Amino acid sequence: MGEKIGYARVSTREQNLSSQEDALNNAGCIRIFTDKISGKEFKREGLTACMDYLRSGDTLVIYRLDRLGRSVKEMLDLCAKLEMRRIKLVSLQDNLDTSSAVGRFTMQILASLAEYNRNLILEGCKAGIDAAKKRGVKFGRQKGTKMKKPKKEAVIQLYKAGTAVSQIMEITGIKAKQTIYNYLTDENIQPNRRF
Secondary structure, three states: OOOEEEEEEOOOOOOOOHHHHHHHHHOOOOEEEEEOOOOOOOOOHHHHHHHHHOOOOOEEEEOOHHHOOOOHHHHHHHHHHHHHOOOEEEEOOOOEEOOOHHHHHHHHHHHHHHHHHHHHHHHHHHHHHHHHHHOOOOOOOOOOOOOHHHHHHHHHHHHHOOOOHHHHHHHHOOOOHHHHHHHHHHOOOOOOOOO
16 A cells, blocks of 8 residues: 655745645644745756655645646646556545546636636736726836836735735745735825735
8 A cells, every 4th residue: 555645835035834734634644845935937856756755556636636736737646657667646625536537627627717717817917907007107127216116106006906915925025924914004005904
């Protein structure tokens, strides 16, 4: 009987892996490989090491399907490799087990939805940036000590354009939601905390 091996990934170095690791430990994983860098921009050394470690009969356990890859093609390619090597895939949050035909079919649907959702977020970010640029907001690093003011203006314009706080953080590089809320409050804008 094979072993349960876990893999966890977060998109930036600032995010915390502990919730994923706890879930993987609770699922019975004897070893967990991790990556704390963007799957889009960097090689995922943890995933590479994990794939090298896995043997036929093992089960790769992930917290959620989107932790495995950022595109349908990437996820399907990886799942095909696992299937060829007779390694099962279990996604805890998606209640997915590729040892069955239904599980494999479900995985393809979930992978498609994950990519669709990511594309929607990226389109929303682009729309927010375009709207802010039309209002004269400058993006990118500013010279000198006036860096804070343009960033604050960008936050205000993006928020007024309907951009979610999480997307504003991604666009502007601001790390804390409270900073966004402080900028909005300074301009007498009551932030909607649902975002």
